Amino acid sequence: MKKISALLAITLSIAVLITLSAISASAADKTVKIGNIIPLSGPSASVGQQGKNAREMAVEEINAAGGIASLGGAKLQMVYADSESKPEKGVGEAERLINTEKVSILTGCWNSAVTYPTTAVAERYGIPFVVPVSVADKITEQGFKNVFRIAAKDSWWTRDQFAFMKDMQAEFNTKIVKIAFVYENGDWGQGFAKQWKKLAAEAGYEIVLDEPYPSTSTDLSPIVQKIRRSKADVLMMVSNAIDAILLTNTINEYKVSLKAIITSGGGHADPSFLKAAGKNAQYLFDIVEWETDVNKAGAKEANEKFKAKYGSNLTGEAVDAYVAMYVIKDALERAGSIESDKIRAALASTNLTSGPGMIVGYDAVAFDKTGQNKHASLVMVQVNDIGKGLERITVWPKNARRAGYTPVFPKP
Amino acid sequence: MLFILEDAINGILMGSIYGLTAMGLTIIFGVLKVINFAHGSLLMIGMYVAYWTVALTGIHPYLSLFIVIPAMYLFGYYLQDIVIKPIFKAEKDVREPITVIIVTTGVWYILDNMTLLFFGPQYRSIDDNPLKGKMMELGEIMISVPKLWGFVTATITAFAIYYFLQYTRMGRAIRATSLDRDAASLSGINQYKIYNIAFGMGTAVAGIAAVTLVPFYNTFPSVGVLFDIKGFIIVVLGGLGSIHGAIIGGMIIGLIESVGPQFMAATWTEAIVYGLFLLVLFVKPSGLFGVKYDW
Numbered sequence: 001m002k003k004i005s006a007l008l009a010i011t012l013s014i015a016v017l018i019t020l021s022a023i024s025a026s027a028a029d030k031t032v033k034i035g036n037i038i039p040l041s042g043p044s045a046s047v048g049q050q051g052k053n054a055r056e057m058a059v060e061e062i063n064a065a066g067g068i069a070s071l072g073g074a075k076l077q078m079v080y081a082d083s084e085s086k087p088e089k090g091v092g093e094a095e096r097l098i099n100t101e102k103v104s105i106l107t108g109c110w111n112s113a114v115t116y117p118t119t120a121v122a123e124r125y126g127i128p129f130v131v132p133v134s135v136a137d138k139i140t141e142q143g144f145k146n147v148f149r150i151a152a153k154d155s156w157w158t159r160d161q162f163a164f165m166k167d168m169q170a171e172f173n174t175k176i177v178k179i180a181f182v183y184e185n186g187d188w189g190q191g192f193a194k195q196w197k198k199l200a201a202e203a204g205y206e207i208v209l210d211e212p213y214p215s216t217s218t219d220l221s222p223i224v225q226k227i228r229r230s231k232a233d234v235l236m237m238v239s240n241a242i243d244a245i246l247l248t249n250t251i252n253e254y255k256v257s258l259k260a261i262i263t264s265g266g267g268h269a270d271p272s273f274l275k276a277a278g279k280n281a282q283y284l285f286d287i288v289e290w291e292t293d294v295n296k297a298g299a300k301e302a303n304e305k306f307k308a309k310y311g312s313n314l315t316g317e318a319v320d321a322y323v324a325m326y327v328i329k330d331a332l333e334r335a336g337s338i339e340s341d342k343i344r345a346a347l348a349s350t351n352l353t354s355g356p357g358m359i360v361g362y363d364a365v366a367f368d369k370t371g372q373n374k375h376a377s378l379v380m381v382q383v384n385d386i387g388k389g390l391e392r393i394t395v396w397p398k399n400a401r402r403a404g405y406t407p408v409f410p411k412p
Numbered sequence: 413m414l415f416i417l418e419d420a421i422n423g424i425l426m427g428s429i430y431g432l433t434a435m436g437l438t439i440i441f442g443v444l445k446v447i448n449f450a451h452g453s454l455l456m457i458g459m460y461v462a463y464w465t466v467a468l469t470g471i472h473p474y475l476s477l478f479i480v481i482p483a484m485y486l487f488g489y490y491l492q493d494i495v496i497k498p499i500f501k502a503e504k505d506v507r508e509p510i511t512v513i514i515v516t517t518g519v520w521y522i523l524d525n526m527t528l529l530f531f532g533p534q535y536r537s538i539d540d541n542p543l544k545g546k547m548m549e550l551g552e553i554m555i556s557v558p559k560l561w562g563f564v565t566a567t568i569t570a571f572a573i574y575y576f577l578q579y580t581r582m583g584r585a586i587r588a589t590s591l592d593r594d595a596a597s598l599s600g601i602n603q604y605k606i607y608n609i610a611f612g613m614g615t616a617v618a619g620i621a622a623v624t625l626v627p628f629y630n631t632f633p634s635v636g637v638l639f640d641i642k643g644f645i646i647v648v649l650g651g652l653g654s655i656h657g658a659i660i661g662g663m664i665i666g667l668i669e670s671v672g673p674q675f676m677a678a679t680w681t682e683a684i685v686y687g688l689f690l691l692v693l694f695v696k697p698s699g700l701f702g703v704k705y706d707w
Contacts, residue, residue, distance in 0.1 A: 041525065042634055045533035185679045213678040218629075218638050219426045219666070221556065222419060222673040229415065245535055245630055253545045254554055272534045276630055280545075 031077040032068065032338055034059075034328065035097035037108035037118060042084035043215065046241055046272055047110055047317055051132070052080060053310045054318035055107075057302075058325035061356065068329065070336040076329070079103055083114045090114035094121040104338045105130060107324055110317065112136035113187045119147045128344045130328055132320035133289070136191045140370040146340075148347050148367050150327060151289050151320045152376035154188070158195035160378045161236065161262055161287055162203060164396045168260070171398075172409050176259065180209035180232035182223060182239075182247070189215075189238040192264055196236060208232050215240045224250040233259045233410075241267035245276045252280040259410035260285055271312040274383065274390055282390065283411045284383045289316035290361055291381050291394045293402050299359040319360060326357020327365055361400070382407050418553045419670045425559035427666020431659035432566040432621040433639045434646040436614035439573070442653030443590045443610035446496075446509065449516040451643060452636025453523035454615050458484050458622030459631040460527065466538050466626065473541050473627045474561065480619040488615025492608045495519060500607065520636075527633040535630040543627035562624035569620050570659050573613070577655075586610055590653070645689045651702025661700065664688075 036055060039048035059076045062068075067075045079101050081093035090109050097103045098121070106122050106129045109115040115134035122129035123144040131139060133151035140149050152160075169176055181196050183189030189212060200207050209230040213223050220243060227235060235258050239247060244267030251261075263286045267273055274281055292303045292313050302322070303314045314322070327350060332338075335346035352358060352365040364375045380396035386405070394400055395407040437451045448454075461483055465476040496515055503509040538544065546557035577583035588596040589606040597603045621639075629635075646665055650657025665685055672681035692699060 041528055041533075042637075045528065045634065046535070046632075049533055211673075211677060213673075214682050216638055216641075217669075217678070218430070218642065219422075219669060221422050221426075222670045223678055225415070225419060225422075226673060242535060242630060242632070245537070249545060249628075253547050253556065255547075276535045276537045278539055 030072070031075050032071065032105075032332060033077050033079055033101060033103040034325075035079045035081065035094075035101060035103035035106045035108075037081045037083050037090050037093050037097070037106065037114070038110055039085040039114075040080065040082040042086070043240060043242065044085045044111060046270055047266075047315075048082075050271075050312070050315050050318045051110060051321040054306070054314065054321040055325055057306055057309060058322045058357065062325060062329050065356075068332045070333050071338070074332075074338075076325070083109050083111065083118075085111045085114060087111075087114050087117050090118040091121055094118045098122070098125045098127055103127070104340065105328055105343060107132060107321070107328075108134075110134060111186075111188075112139065112191070115139055116187065119144060122146050126340050126344075128331075128340060128347055130324050130347070132324035133317050136187050138191075140372040144371065146344055147371045148327075148350075148373075149371060150324050150365060150373050150376065151316075152378055153372060154191045155195050156376065157264060157287055157378060158192055158199055160380070161196075161264070162199045164285070164287070164380045165234065165262070166203070167396065167398070168407070168409050172407075174259065174410050176233045177206055178208040178230070178232045179205045179234045179236060180211070180227055180230050181207065182209065182211045182213065182227060182235060182237050184215040184239055184243060185212035186215065188266070192238045213243070215243045217243060217246075220246045221250050221254070223247065224254050224256060227251065227258075228254050228256045235261045236264070237261065237268070238264045239267040241270040241273055244268045244270070244273050248273075248277040248280050248284070261411070263287070265289070265316055269315050269317070271315065274392075278390070281383045282385065283408050285395070285407075286381050286383065286392065287378050288381060288392075289376070289378055290314070290319040290359075291316075291379060291392055293392075293394050294359075294361050294379070295400065296359050296361065298356060302359050323357050323360055323365065326355060327352055329357075330355070384408060414552050415674060416671060419674055420667060421553065421555055422559070423667035423670030424663050425556065425563045425666070426670065427663035428566040428659055429559065429562040429621065429624050429662070430639070430642055430646055430665055431650075431662025432562070432569060432624060433618065434643040434650075434662055435566075435570065435573070435655060435658045436617035436621070437643050438647050438650070438653055438655065438658045439617060440611055440614035441647065443586055444500075444512075444607055445590075446512045446516065447644075448611075448614065449513065449640075450519040450523060451614070451618060452638075452640030453520045454484070454488065454618040454636070455622050455625075455639055456527065456631075456633065456636035457487065457523060458615075458619035459626055459629075459635060460531065461619065462623045462626045463536055463538065463631045466541060467536075470540075473538065473543060474565075474623060476626075477620065477623050480623050481616050484619030484622075485612040485616040487612075488618075489608045489612035491519065491615070492611035493604075496611070497604055497607065500604070524633050524636065531633065533633060535632045537630045538626065541627050545628075556628065558624075558628040561627070565620060565624050566659060566662075569617060570655055573617070574655050582609070645685060648689060648699055649692050651699030654699065654701040657699055657701030 038051050063075045067073045083090040112134045119129050128146050131149040135154035137153045261284045265288045268286045306314045331346040335342040362375045362377045368374045381392040382395045440448045462476045462480050465479050543558040548555040585601050593603050646661040650661030
């Protein structure tokens with residue numbers, strides 16, 4: 001009898017232990033921590049804030065709709081870390097988020113120079129890292145298994161910029177001969193310039209200026225002088241917000257005559273750019289992943305909701321961040337676990353084609369073996385005033401062009 | 413040749429504005445013997461004061477000087493009096509109070525982040541001000557009008573401060589304190605009062621620099637950082653504590669930045685500026701116009 005009761009006691013206590021641990025496990029499963037390393041202060045704070053707002057909106061929607069069903073309705077919990085656009089800060093924050101905050105997934109970091117070393121930290125710990133948008137090609141070319149990029153990489157941006165130039169010359173029967181490149185001297189700008197030079201040589205354009213500049217410059221008129229003296233037909237730029245504003249204003253002050261200015265998103269896509277540059281930004285062509293007039297189900301509603309909440313339109317960066325949350329949600333649903341390798345495997349087999357998050361210009365999110373979203377594509381917009389103030393109007397690809405709009409080319 | 417002249421003019425104009433942003437730094441260092449790391453933030457605060465004054469009232473940007481100068485003077489005076497002075501007193505026996513430098517770093521972070529909190533990260537500029545985008549065309553040469561105004565303002569400010577320090581009773585007291593604060597105290601000068609006044613002056617000059625920037629530059633919370641680094645280089649180049657050194661140091665940087673890119677990629681001019689900075693530290697640590705003896 002004594003034996004049996006002792007056995008019973010042991011069995012019971014084991015049972016209690018198992019139940020207890022099961023309870024604590026399910027309690028831990030109630031939230032999934034997502035670490036976000038984005039620039040919330042410093043030179044890119046404006047873009048960082050957009051990304052944060054978009055993430056918040058998506059996560060609110062996902063949580064309000066019942067969270068992750070396969071994890072018992074677990075809610076997504078956001079943890080933010082400020083990179084200040086500094087690589088060393090990004091790396092440090094990644095370590096902290098993984099070791100101290102115990103996040104299951106990381107996202108970030110917008111600045112390619114920050115994302116590049118930071119993804120290496122995630123890879124080392126085997127934590128899946130979703131990159132909504134950081135365009136440097138090399139981010140998905142490190143042979144990493146845990147890096148997934150939603151947006152198009154920069155070689156695709158330049159590919160589309162040159163395709164656009166070719167199409168415009170044909171459509172408007174205007175020849176472009178001389179082109180000038182002006183770009184910020186970070187990873188992002190250098191990455192673009194390298195591609196531009198290759199594409200320009202292939203297409204037979206004459207490069208009259210190839211000018212990197214430090215984006216911390218306080219005076220950009222020397223650069224503008226060089227553009228003016230180069231007598232270029234088309235100016236192609238890569239800039240952060242403050243230098244984009246400064247360059248655009250200065251180009252107008254010095255009355256530089258160009259057939260077109262083609263920019264590369266980033267600073268030129270920042271909502272504060274149009275406010276600060278105003279009329280000087282008219283007729284500029286910008287390449288972006290997304291525009292508010294894009295013809296996709298739910299896009300208009302999402303934009304209106306965002307605008308009502310945060311006072312500005314969704315930007316390409318914001319949409320990528322927004323979609324990223326739905327991609328993560330989709331992967332978590334399929335993984336049914338917060339174990340890193342299961343989430344990783346689920347992300348790798350993503351094929352998201354519909355649902356509330358899919359407001360991007362292309363039709364699907366699916367990653368190739370490098371972790372790059374192979375369906376990502378871009379659109380070109382023109383800044384113009386067609387009676388409702390300056391706005392960004394989708395002009396290319398031609399079948400995505402806003403109905404009734406004819407692009408202004410060459411620039412009057 | 414004309415190109416170089418055009419670029420040189422732009423360099424001198426922009427450089428004098430850099431000099432003006434650094435002048436407050438040099439005044440504060442000259443008297444307090446403290447590197448004020450919050451100087452960029454003071455410039456940023458000045459830009460916000462100027463921006464809001466002009467944006468809300470619609471007056472000519474330079475008229476905002478009448479509000480910016482007193483506001484910034486009082487801000488600097490009380491910042492020193494309330495935040496920095498207690499630290500100074502705690503470190504009374506130390507010749508170069510290091511903790512004060514750390515306090516100014518704290519002030520920098522607090523001011524920048526408070527501004528971020530209150531005004532958001534947006535870039536603000538005054539679109540309908542009479543100076544924005546104005547260019548003067550002398551034949552082939554184009555000169556930016558707001559920068560020209562900045563140049564004139566910087567020159568007037570430098571002369572006014574020089575006159576004030578050299579020929580007024582208060583100026584003499586400030587110079588006495590900067591030469592030897594203990595001896596000055598023995599002669600009946602209230603050392604801490606002088607510190608407050610010097611800090612107020614430095615801050616007011618940062619305000620003047622802010623007003624010259626507002627017509628053509630953007631106002632945002634981290635704008636100070638961009639000018640801060642330049643400010644330190646200029647001050648070392650021109651000589652810590654030297655008023656005309658700051659202006660001339662600024663002009664040298666401006667010239668390198670403006671003329672340099674015509675011969676090389678703009679990125680290289682930054683390397684040259686920093687190289688020059690190191691060279692000055694090696695060859696003439698007191699700067700081009702700094703005094704030889706240690707004060």
